[in-house]
Each structure stands twice: as structure tokens, then as C-alpha cells.
Amino acid sequence: MNYSDLTVWIIIAGxxxxxxxxxxxxxxxxxxxxxxxxxxxxxxxxxxxxxxxLIAPMILLAPAGANAPDPARMAAAAVTLGVGVWSKNIFxxxxxxxxxxxxxxxxxx
Amino acid sequence: xxxxxxHTISARGLFWKGFLDTLPYVLMVVPFGVLFGxxxxxxxxxxxxxxxxxxxxxxxxxxxxxxxxxxxxAPTIVVILTALAVNLRMAMYSATLAPFLGGAPFWQKxxxxxxxxxxxxxxxxTKFRQKTEWTxxxxxxYFSGTSLVIIVTWVLATYLxxxxxxxxxxxxxxxxxLPLSFVAMVxxxxxxxxHVAAAISSVVFALAFAPIPFGLGLLLxxxxxxxxxxxxxxxLVK
Numbered sequence: 001m002n003y004s005d006l007t008v009w010i011i012i013a014g015x016x017x018x019x020x021x022x023x024x025x026x027x028x029x030x031x032x033x034x035x036x037x038x039x040x041x042x043x044x045x046x047x048x049x050x051x052x053x054l055i056a057p058m059i060l061l062a063p064a065g066a067n068a069p070d071p072a073r074m075a076a077a078a079v080t081l082g083v084g085v086w087s088k089n090i091f092x093x094x095x096x097x098x099x100x101x102x103x104x105x106x107x108x109x
Numbered sequence: 110x111x112x113x114x115x116h117t118i119s120a121r122g123l124f125w126k127g128f129l130d131t132l133p134y135v136l137m138v139v140p141f142g143v144l145f146g147x148x149x150x151x152x153x154x155x156x157x158x159x160x161x162x163x164x165x166x167x168x169x170x171x172x173x174x175x176x177x178x179x180x181x182x183a184p185t186i187v188v189i190l191t192a193l194a195v196n197l198r199m200a201m202y203s204a205t206l207a208p209f210l211g212g213a214p215f216w217q218k219x220x221x222x223x224x225x226x227x228x229x230x231x232x233x234x235t236k237f238r239q240k241t242e243w244t245x246x247x248x249x250x251y252f253s254g255t256s257l258v259i260i261v262t263w264v265l266a267t268y269l270x271x272x273x274x275x276x277x278x279x280x281x282x283x284x285x286x287l288p289l290s291f292v293a294m295v296x297x298x299x300x301x302x303x304h305v306a307a308a309i310s311s312v313v314f315a316l317a318f319a320p321i322p323f324g325l326g327l328l329l330x331x332x333x334x335x336x337x338x339x340x341x342x343x344x345l346v347k
Contacts, residue, residue, distance in 0.1 A: 001153045002182050008158050014189040015175055016165030019196045024222035026204035032212035032245055038339070044238075045307040045338030046205040047231050050198050050331040051295045052308045053315030054170070054227075055288040060316065063284070073285055077292050084296020091133065094293035101285065 072108060076101035120250040123243075127254025130236075134228055137294075138259065139266045140286035141169050146270020147277070149176050156271050163267035167226065167260060169287065171196045174324070195324040198331065202230045206252075209237045213249035221249065224256025226263070231294050302345060307338030 003011070035043075059077045062069050080097030087093065118126070142163065149159040154176070162172050171192040178188045202225060210221060233252050237243070243251070277283070299308055311334035318326030 001179050003179065003185075005158075007185055008154065008179075009161065011175065011179070011185055011188050012158065012161045012165055014185075015162075015171060015192045015196075018189065018193040019166050019168055019171060019199065020222055022193065022196055022199040023203050023225040024218065025200050026207045027211050027218050027222060028203075028215075030204070030207040030211050032208060032210075035208055040208070041339040041342055042335045043205040044342070045303065045335045046201050046331075047234050047298060048295060048304050048308045049311050049334035049338060050201065050327070051227065051231070051291050051311075053311035053327050053330045053334065054198075055291045056312040056315050057319055058284075058288040059292075060312075061319075073288075076285075076289060080289055080292040081296050084293050085299055088297040088300075090293045090297060093296055094137075094290060097289050097293065101282075101289070105282070 072101055072104035075104060118247070120246055123247045124250040124254040127251035128258055129254075130251075131229060131232065131255040131258035134232070135258065135262045137286065137290035138226075138228065138262045139269075140283045141290075142263050142266025143270035143277075144283045144286075145169060145172055145176075146267040146272070147283075148173065149267075150271045152176050152180050156268075159271045160264065160268060163264050166192075167224065167263050168196055168199070169227075170324075191323050194328075197324070197328055199225060201331065202227075205234060206230070206237075209233070209245065209248045210252055212245040217249055217253060221252050221256055224253075224260045226256075226259045227291070228294065229255040229259055231298065235298055301342075303338045303342040306341045307334045310334040310337045 059073050060069055063073070076097045079100045080093045083096045084090065084093030145163065146159055149162060149172075150156070154162075162175070166172055166175075174195045175188050175192040178191055183191075203222070206225075210218065213221070229252065232255060233248075236251070237248055240248075295308070299305055311330055314330035314333050315327050318330050320326070321329065
């Protein structure tokens with residue numbers, strides 16, 4: 001890494017200000033006006049449209065430094081998904097997935 | 110958490126309810142923040158700048174992106190714009206929460222925007238659709254409570270990672286804590302056929318568009334997944 005102190009602070013301030021503006025954008029400008037039905041119908045799916053795509057590569061593709069996907073990660077994610085959909089309980093899902101992951105790692109090593 | 114008739118709860122009470130509801134999720138934020146502290150410190154940043162990242166930006170994926178580009182000595186403007194592209198999804202979160210929170214005063218919206226994170230977005234998006242009886246003031250104070258927990262946790266975890274991260278053993282595989290937490294958070298929200306359709310499309314298109322740089326593949330995939338979710342819903346209602 002080869003940046004002056006000032007440059008690093010400029011990077012930090014630039015990303016910080018920009019990120020805040022992105023987060024403030026619609027909340028700040030739209031206010032609480034009622035949006036058309038068709039817009040709301042799309043916004044209902046924001047979370048399920050972004051988060052699975054954000055994490056899928058971390059689970060289904062090879063992790064850093066490896067050249068194949070990690071079966072332990074995929075199994076843990078599958079268990080977490082299954083328990084989460086079935087129980088609707090975030091912490092039960094996470095506990096089961098983490099337990100599977102821990103067991104598989106120990107078996108593998 | 111015990112639910113009681115919410116019209117009797119003051120705004121201040123809702124703030125603390127949001128705060129307490131978020132506390133268990135601290136477990137999910139800490140490993141990710143620690144990991145950022147470790148990686149940024151190992152990349153050669155002094156602790157003040159590592160903390161500078163977390164205090165001003167409060168967004169894991171964008172911070173990791175910036176530091177990894179800086180390790181390749183990318184031009185300053187490329188680092189900034191790429192990290193912001195990774196954070197573009199925050200504008201979609203902002204639009205989604207606007208009908209619930211947009212009526213709050215400027216200072217409060219400024220604070221909520223500062224503390225808007227993937228995690229409390231999912232929490233609030235789920236909660237506000239259930240608690241239709243909450244007023245917008247109550248929703249804003251609830252969300253402010255969640256924001257405060259996220260901000261404090263994120264900064265403290267980064268600090269811990271920067272200070273003592275090297276002492277952590279590799280077998281912890283901290284980097285897997287984030288995706289696993291997100292699976293656990295999203296799974297319970299998949300409650301209808303349109304949700305299933307949107308989630309599957311999101312995964313398929315995100316993988317297909319993975320080669321598109323600057324995180325723009327994810328945004329494209331998310332837009333398609335939202336269209337598919339909404340279209341499936343429209344056809345089911347007919």
C-alpha cells in the first residue's frame with residue numbers, strides 16, 4: 001500500500017460522505033409520501049432480492065486461497081436455510097448451521 | 110421479547126425496544142467488524158485510519174472492497190467509486206424504508222441514514238410490515254435504537270480486531286460468520302412463493318453476473334429478482 005496519510009483520509013471521507021448520501025437519498029427526499037402500489041410491490045422484495053445474491057458467491061464459490069468450493073460451508077448454509085425457513089427463528093437457524101460447520105471442520109481436519 | 114399494546118408505548122420506549130431487539134444480533138456484527146480490523150491493520154493502515162473507516166462508513170462490504178483495492182494501489186478515485194458502487198444497495202434500502210421513516214425530522218433521518226446497515230434493514234423491513242399500527246414517529250424511534258447498537262458495535266469490533274486480531278487462530282474462519290448470519294436472517298423472511306422466486310433469482314443472476322466489475326452484477330441481479338418477485342405476486346393475486 002502506497003498512499004500518503006492525506007490520501008487515505010480523502011478516501012475515507014469520500015466513501016463516508018457518499019455512503020451517507022446513498023442511505024439518506026430516498027428517505028430524505030421522498031419523505032413519507034405514499035408511493036404507487038406497483039412501486040411498493042417491488043420494494044417488498046428488496047431484502048430477498050439483494051441478500052441471497054450478496055452471500056451466494058461466498059458460499060457457493062471457492063473461498064480465498066482455495067480452488068474448490070468448500071462442502072462444509074455449503075452444508076452449513078443449507079442447514080441454516082432449512083431450519084430458518086421451517087422454524088422462522090433466526091437464532092435457532094444460526095446455531096444449527098454453526099454446529100454443523102464446526103462438526104464438519106473437525107471431521108475434515 | 111414480550112409484545113404489549115404498542116399504542117401505549119412512548120417514542121422513548123420504542124427507542125429502547127429497538128435497542129434491545131438488536132442486542133442479540135451483536136453476535137453477528139462482531140466477527141465481521143473484528144475481521145475488518147484485522148485485515149485493514151495487516152494491510153498496513155495505522156489504527157486511527159482503520160477506525161476512521163469504520164466510524165465514517167459503517168458498511169462492511171464497502172470497507173473490505175476499499176482496503177483490497179488499496180492493497181493493489183488503485184487510483185484514489187477508483188477506490189472511492191468502487192466502494193460506493195458496492196454500497197448502492199443502500200439507496201434501495203432507503204427507498205424501501207422511506208414510506209415508514211420518511212416523515213421523521215431531518216436530524217433523525219440523518220442519524221438513521223448514518224446507522225443503516227444490511228442487518229437492521231432486514232429487521233426493520235420485517236418488523237414494520239407486521240406492526241402496521243405503529244405511527245411513523247414510533248417506527249423512527251425504534252429504528253434509531255437499532256442504529257445506535259449497530260454503530261457502537263461496528264466501531265468497537267473494528268477496534269478489537271485492530272488491536273488484537275493477530276492473536277486469533279485461523280481455524281475460527283471468521284469470514285464465514287457473515288454469510289451464515291445472512292442466511293439465518295433471510296430464511297425466515299422467505300414466506301411466500303414470490304419471496305422464493307425472488308431469492309432463487311437473486312442467487313442465480315448474482316452468480317451469472319459475478320464477472321461484472323464494481324459490484325454492479327449484484328445490483329443488476331437484485332433488480333431482476335425484485336421484478337420477478339413482484340411479477341409472481343401480481344399473477345398470484347389475479
